[in-house]
Every structure is written in C-alpha cells, then in structure tokens.
Amino acid sequence: MATRTSSKEKSLAAAIDVGSHETVMRIAEMHMGKAPIDIEVVHRTLPLGSDTYSEGRISQALLDQLIKILQSFKQKLAEYGDIPVVITATSSFREASNVAYGVEQIRRCTGFEIDVLPNSIETSLHLLGLAATLQHYRDVVNETTLIVDIRAGSIQLSLYDQGTLINSLNFRIGALRVRELLGDLERQAIDYSALLAEFIGGDLTYYTTLGPKRTTYKHVIVIGGNVRFMRHLLKMEPAESSVDVSAFKEMYAHLADRNETVPRFADIPDEHRTLLLPTAIIVDEVVRHAGVDTIIMPKFSLSSCLLHDIAVRRFKLKVPYDMEADLISSARQVARRYRTDKRHAMRVETLALTLFDLTKKMHGLKKEERLCLQLAAILHNVGKYIAIQDDGSGTLAVLSATEFIGLTPERKQLVSLLACFHNGHVSISEYHVRQLPEPMRLVLMKLIAILCVANALDAGHAGKIQLIRAKQTERGLALTYEASADETLERWHFKKHSPFFLNVFGVEPYLVKRQARETEA
Structure with missing residues (x-):
C-alpha cells in the first residue's frame, strides 16, 4: 500500500476498494495533521464474492466487468492530475483459486498494482478507521x-x-x-x-x-x-x-x-x-x-480507512489506535489461554529486549523486528500445553493457527518460527526456515540467537539475572549482569546456547558478573 509522498502541506490521494460486493473509489484532500476530506466517492456494485464463495474462483466475465470499472476509475482520476492511488482487494480475491491471474490481468489492462489484503491487515485497517471516525x-x-x-x-x-x-x-x-x-x-x-x-x-x-x-x-x-x-x-x-x-x-x-x-x-x-x-x-x-x-x-468504509492510513503514515494524523499495543495484548492473551509460565515469559521478554537494544550495532535490525522478538518471547512456551518435551512443534502449530491483527502473513510466520526454535536447535537450511523469503531467513537466525540466550538466562524460571550492559571486546561480547541468587544453572544453560550466537554473529558472548550494590542500612 505504498504511496508517493508530497512535500506540500496538503495534497490529493485516492483509494480504491475492490470489495466482494461492490468496488468503491474515494478521492480526498489530505491536510497535514488532519483527517482526509472527501472530494468524490464512486460506488459500483459488482458481486465478485458470489463466484468466489460458491465456485472458489472469480469468473472471467466478472473479471472483465471489474477491469471495465477500474478503467473508468482511471479516467476519472486523470481529471485530478497525477495523484497517489492505493488499490486493495479483500476476500473475493484472497480466497479465489485464480487470484494471481486476476491480479495480473488488472495490472496489464489498467496499470493498477492491486494489493490483496490478508484478513489480519484488513481488520487492522478497519480498527484504525473506527478509531479515526468514532x-x-x-x-x-x-x-x-x-x-x-x-x-x-x-x-x-x-x-x-x-x-x-x-x-x-x-x-x-x-x-x-x-x-x-x-x-x-x-x-x-x-x-x-x-x-x-x-x-x-x-x-x-x-x-x-x-x-x-x-x-x-x-x-x-x-x-x-x-x-x-x-x-x-x-x-x-x-x-x-x-x-x-x-x-x-x-x-x-x-x-x-x-x-x-x-x-x-x-x-x-x-x-x-x-x-x-x-x-x-x-x-x-x-x-x-x-x-x-x-x-x-458509525458510517465509514474500507476506502476511507485506506485514506486514514495514508494520513497517519504520510500526513502525521494522530489517531487513538495503537496496533503494537493490541498485538502485545493479544499475544499475552494467547499465552494465558495456553497456560504458560507468565513470570518466566515476562523475564525472557525483558532479557531479550534488553539484549536486542544493547546489541543494535551488531544485528542492525529495526523496531519491526524488535516487536517480532517481543511477541515470540511472550509466546515461546505455548506449545507445552500440547507436549512438554517437543514443545517447539506444538508452539508452531498453535501460532500458525492463530491470527494476530496487524501482522502480515510473513511477519506472523517469522514470529511462529522464532518462538518454535527459541532454543536455537535449527539451521538456516531447515525446511520451515526455507519457507521464508530469503532476506527474512537471516533476520530469523539473528532473532533466534538473541532469544535463545535470553531464555537460557532464566533457565530456572527464578528471575535471578538482570543484564546491565553489553560491550564488544577482543575476546567477544561481554554481557555484564547482576544476580540475586546462585546462577550456576543459568551459566550452564548459557554456555550450551551461546555457540548458536557465535555461529550467527561471529562473536562469542560471555558473562561478566557484577556484584549487586549493597543497599544502605
């Protein structure tokens, strides 16, 4: 759903929603820090979903009608000059067996690059639009x-x-x-x-x-x-x-x-x-x-949600909707449903995020990957509800079947595999890893390296260790920590799992204990 940015304080933008029952084009004026103002809205009834829901595919006759509608929309857009347009489709395309053919025909006949929204993203857009409207x-x-x-x-x-x-x-x-x-x-x-x-x-x-x-x-x-x-x-x-x-x-x-x-x-x-x-x-x-x-x-539609999304990302519109907070809340609810050790999960989450933040220059990952790490840390033990020993497979099964609103399918797969292989027992050539897009495979390995170290530092589920700082030395990566009790078990687990970190980053992590400050009498 990329759009071209504008340096002006206000601009025009258009959104086209190829819905299952009607296709809608909405053209709006965009103001910096303000909600979009509709200029023109065009509705065309076309029940694409009738074919998809009954036959499993969109008929060529309906695709031809859709292309004619989109061509007429393109002519209308030409009246406004060269303005950014986002065009999306939902379940009528998402569930159709010939979705790839339909998308290609639309691109060839109209020049529109249609974005078929996953349900999780469609829902997130609706929630954003609701927050902006109500x-x-x-x-x-x-x-x-x-x-x-x-x-x-x-x-x-x-x-x-x-x-x-x-x-x-x-x-x-x-x-x-x-x-x-x-x-x-x-x-x-x-x-x-x-x-x-x-x-x-x-x-x-x-x-x-x-x-x-x-x-x-x-x-x-x-x-x-x-x-x-x-x-x-x-x-x-x-x-x-x-x-x-x-x-x-x-x-x-x-x-x-x-x-x-x-x-x-x-x-x-x-x-x-x-x-x-x-x-x-x-x-x-x-x-x-x-x-x-x-x-x-309230009265709003997906086309208006798309424009609000543009306004938030490009025109600094403030909307009381926090997708990241919702994702984290949902992950905690899933972890609760599968009866994970809440305190352990929170400690691993804290350790993983601390290690991520302390090693930014080393891994070079962004805040989107940090969120994936946080979600996986919260969810890494959900598979124990199914099987104590082979909990990784159970975790992968649970998370693959769970929808997280706002995560793309690729990001959800990343979180699922990260939680599954949180102990580092995986290689980049493993079958499930190879299902990821190639650039994301290395991202997964980096995050697993961080998560398996964090998990090892709470091996006894007792919250003994607190990371203080990380510093690269001639020997490797020095992780300075404080311990509130005997940490022999945690040091043993750390030694077992640190080789994976070394394999990924080429730097060996080692622990340096700092004596906890004595409290004043």
Missing part, C-alpha cells in the same frame, strides 16, 4: 466493547477492554456468503429468516465458547459495507452514531417480513437489499449475546 473512541474501548465487523464473506468479532484488544475472531458467515449458500432454500423454507438465524447462530455459538467467560458488555459497535443502508432504514442523521436496540428490532421485523411493501426499500439497490436480512440477523444474534440496549453504528 467520537470518544478511547472512552468507549476503555469499557468492555464488542466490535462486529460484518463483511460480504465473513464477520470479525473483536473484543476490547481497558483500551486494549483482548481477542479477535473471524467467522465465515458474511452476508453475501450466507446469501449464496442458503439462497436456494428461500422458497423451500417456511420461515427463511429463522433458517438464516439458525445457521448464523450455530457458528456464533463458538464465540460464546471461545470468548471470555462471564463478560458484561458495555458497548456493541457494528461496522461494515451494509451499515450505510441500515442507517438509512433506521433514519439516522449523519452526525448520529448510535441507535436503540428497540428501533433496530423494529427494522429487523420489517426485513424479515416477506410481505413487506416495496416502497420502504425502493431507494436501496436490489443487490444490496438482499444482503440486509443476513446482516440484520448477524447483528441481532450478537446483540442478544451481548445484552446491550444501544448499538453504535
């Missing part, structure tokens, strides 16, 4: 808040409490997917809305099982592509962001009534109107589970 966002998520992100192909349930992300789970029961799967049953079912509710509720039952127990929800926030039509039916003013559950229930009843007169929905396109019932059922099921009296329903 007034009093920080006050809301400081209380127990369930965010319901209803998309065409799936829904994402994200739970916040005390300002941090507790968990975020994806369910493949999006409005368009449900309509495509169960559409043939509409004429057969006596009560089609009840059938949809049963189907959707069955999947959402897993959230009550996997989610936190005995949770009292304060807020439910509903976001997604069809929210703008629900807001229209609810007669919400542009400045309004919440609605009473009773008003929503009344609207839901009208949607579920097959005999409802057409005029109520006459100004909503047919292709969107058929998605409103599945959307309303999802909201109803979640609200019933949460037990709230009002629903927060």
Whole structure:
C-alpha cells in the first residue's frame, strides 16, 4: 500500500476498494495533521464474492466487468492530475483459486498494482478507521466493547477492554456468503429468516465458547459495507452514531417480513437489499449475546480507512489506535489461554529486549523486528500445553493457527518460527526456515540467537539475572549482569546456547558478573 509522498502541506490521494460486493473509489484532500476530506466517492456494485464463495474462483466475465470499472476509475482520476492511488482487494480475491491471474490481468489492462489484503491487515485497517471516525473512541474501548465487523464473506468479532484488544475472531458467515449458500432454500423454507438465524447462530455459538467467560458488555459497535443502508432504514442523521436496540428490532421485523411493501426499500439497490436480512440477523444474534440496549453504528468504509492510513503514515494524523499495543495484548492473551509460565515469559521478554537494544550495532535490525522478538518471547512456551518435551512443534502449530491483527502473513510466520526454535536447535537450511523469503531467513537466525540466550538466562524460571550492559571486546561480547541468587544453572544453560550466537554473529558472548550494590542500612 505504498504511496508517493508530497512535500506540500496538503495534497490529493485516492483509494480504491475492490470489495466482494461492490468496488468503491474515494478521492480526498489530505491536510497535514488532519483527517482526509472527501472530494468524490464512486460506488459500483459488482458481486465478485458470489463466484468466489460458491465456485472458489472469480469468473472471467466478472473479471472483465471489474477491469471495465477500474478503467473508468482511471479516467476519472486523470481529471485530478497525477495523484497517489492505493488499490486493495479483500476476500473475493484472497480466497479465489485464480487470484494471481486476476491480479495480473488488472495490472496489464489498467496499470493498477492491486494489493490483496490478508484478513489480519484488513481488520487492522478497519480498527484504525473506527478509531479515526468514532467520537470518544478511547472512552468507549476503555469499557468492555464488542466490535462486529460484518463483511460480504465473513464477520470479525473483536473484543476490547481497558483500551486494549483482548481477542479477535473471524467467522465465515458474511452476508453475501450466507446469501449464496442458503439462497436456494428461500422458497423451500417456511420461515427463511429463522433458517438464516439458525445457521448464523450455530457458528456464533463458538464465540460464546471461545470468548471470555462471564463478560458484561458495555458497548456493541457494528461496522461494515451494509451499515450505510441500515442507517438509512433506521433514519439516522449523519452526525448520529448510535441507535436503540428497540428501533433496530423494529427494522429487523420489517426485513424479515416477506410481505413487506416495496416502497420502504425502493431507494436501496436490489443487490444490496438482499444482503440486509443476513446482516440484520448477524447483528441481532450478537446483540442478544451481548445484552446491550444501544448499538453504535458509525458510517465509514474500507476506502476511507485506506485514506486514514495514508494520513497517519504520510500526513502525521494522530489517531487513538495503537496496533503494537493490541498485538502485545493479544499475544499475552494467547499465552494465558495456553497456560504458560507468565513470570518466566515476562523475564525472557525483558532479557531479550534488553539484549536486542544493547546489541543494535551488531544485528542492525529495526523496531519491526524488535516487536517480532517481543511477541515470540511472550509466546515461546505455548506449545507445552500440547507436549512438554517437543514443545517447539506444538508452539508452531498453535501460532500458525492463530491470527494476530496487524501482522502480515510473513511477519506472523517469522514470529511462529522464532518462538518454535527459541532454543536455537535449527539451521538456516531447515525446511520451515526455507519457507521464508530469503532476506527474512537471516533476520530469523539473528532473532533466534538473541532469544535463545535470553531464555537460557532464566533457565530456572527464578528471575535471578538482570543484564546491565553489553560491550564488544577482543575476546567477544561481554554481557555484564547482576544476580540475586546462585546462577550456576543459568551459566550452564548459557554456555550450551551461546555457540548458536557465535555461529550467527561471529562473536562469542560471555558473562561478566557484577556484584549487586549493597543497599544502605
């Protein structure tokens, strides 16, 4: 999602969202330190997901239609001169078997380089957009808040409490997917809305099982592509962001009534109107589970989220959303779920980050890699829940199956392998390591070298050692430490694991003990 920077205080930028149900282009004026201001928004309905969710691929006919839409968008953009454009696609491309062909056809016919977003990045963008759009966002998520992100192909349930992300789970029961799967049953079912509710509720039952127990929800926030039509039916003013559950229930009843007169929905396109019932059922099921009296329903879309992302990265917009804090919080929740030794994990985390910071000139890694090291340190023992002895394999299995909002698939793979091989029992030619892009393999080895030393320094899980400084000498890398108790075990483990550090960096680490300062009487 790279864009060209501008030296001006304000500029223009465009975002194109190739969605599963419609393709949207949004052109906005960008001001330094301020939110984007929309100049023009163009919607084109094209249900790409209909093919993907039912056939597993996008038909050539739909790809041809999409290319024509994008060509018309390009003509429109030409009216604004040479402005930066970001173009993304979501699950209709992400899940399609012919995604590579589609991306290449679009590049060849339009010149657009389309970025197919992983679900974790799509969710992170939505959370960023929500934080930028919703007034009093920080006050809301400081209380127990369930965010319901209803998309065409799936829904994402994200739970916040005390300002941090507790968990975020994806369910493949999006409005368009449900309509495509169960559409043939509409004429057969006596009560089609009840059938949809049963189907959707069955999947959402897993959230009550996997989610936190005995949770009292304060807020439910509903976001997604069809929210703008629900807001229209609810007669919400542009400045309004919440609605009473009773008003929503009344609207839901009208949607579920097959005999409802057409005029109520006459100004909503047919292709969107058929998605409103599945959307309303999802909201109803979640609200019933949460037990709230009002629903927060702000108006924004992925295209606006993309522009807010540009504003944050290029125009210094401040948004109350901290992706790194959410990632760290999520990692701690996963570690807690798999019953790791919390104190040991925190000590290894501290030792690893300290060693990383003390050896910056040696490893040359950046803050993104530091975050990966921190996440892996928190999670390095989750596999012991599965097997005490071969915990590395268990750790890799658990983390490979766990989604971390904001991490790209490559970064998640890096964290998973780092946690898996935290003891340094790996070579750069190992099969799993070779699945990484080549430049990332050396990054992995450097981080493993740091993590295995940090883990060795808390071998007894007793928190005896504190690193003070690191200094390169003729002998190697001198690590000065203080110990609060006999550290024979830790020194033995350190000696076992330091050869890996030597192999990676060509410098042998060794320990230098500094006597702890005596406290004044």
